[in-house]
Amino acid sequence: MDKFTINNEDVVLLLIDIQDKLVKPMKYADQVIENTNILISAAEEFNMPILYTEQYPKGLGNTVIELEERLKNAKRFEKTHFTAYIEEVKEILKEIGRKKIIITGMETHICVFQTARDLINDGYDVFVVKDSVCSRTKDNYLNGLSMMESMGAVVTNTETVIFDLLKKAGTPEFKVLSKLIK
Template sequence: MNKYILDREDTVLLIIDIQDRLVKPMKYGEKVIEKTKILISAAAELNMPIIYTEQYPKGLGNTVSELEEVLKNGKRFEKVEFSAYTEEVKKYIQSTGRKKVIISGMETHVCVFQTARDLLSDGYDVFIVEDGVCSRAKENYVNGLSLMANMGAVITNTETVIFDLLKKAGTKEFKVLSKLIK
């Protein structure tokens, strides 16, 4: 059951390629931005490391401004590989000593899928936030989630992640974060 438990001291948030030119063709791009912003706020409030990647920013633009403004404590990595689990990201995650990775981003069936596969292969527990990822086509989104679930990733959602990290009501963190998901 440990694979299904999120603990703030053992978890990092990884945001994959939520960039200007990638968001435009995504039917649910704005929803992904909204849910990712909540995840960033939660990770910041709970003192969790935040990593975000940008796929070829020269061509695809930077991380959308709505997220850039709340990613001040995030660690940014540029990449050209589809998997966000590049050597630099791998070293950074290893340096945290944490073994659970929450993922949001684009696209579900390409960069998110390949990143999850690589993290699972390296022994990490991976949590895919289904309302925090998207693809241009619904079929690709559904297929990407199915592939990752079959590989052993936990398919979850923003609210489940937040409440699992919080563990209980009545705390200072609960008061701050519960306002974000109402």
């Protein structure tokens, strides 16, 4: 059951390509941004490392301002590959030494899928937060989730991640994070 358990000392939060020009055609971009903000709050409460990528920012813009202003202490990576598991990310993950990765971002069936596939192939446990990822179409979104689940990713949701990190009520972290869940 360890594969399905999230402990704050074992996990890294990875945001994939939540960028200005990518969010425009996404029907559920607002939900992805809102839930990613909640996950950033959890990462901050538990001192979890946060990494984020930007796919060709010269053409697609930077990370949306609603997230970027919260990522001052996160590590940013520019990329042109669709996978976010590029050499620089591999190196920092090796340095961090944590083997569980929580993923948010876009698009589910392209960059999120390829990243999950590559991380799983390299021995990581991957948690894809399904209400924090999106694609332009519902079919592509569902196909991406299905492929990742078939490969061994845990497809989860924001509330499950938060409450698994919390483990119990009454803690200082619970008081902060429970207010964010509506």
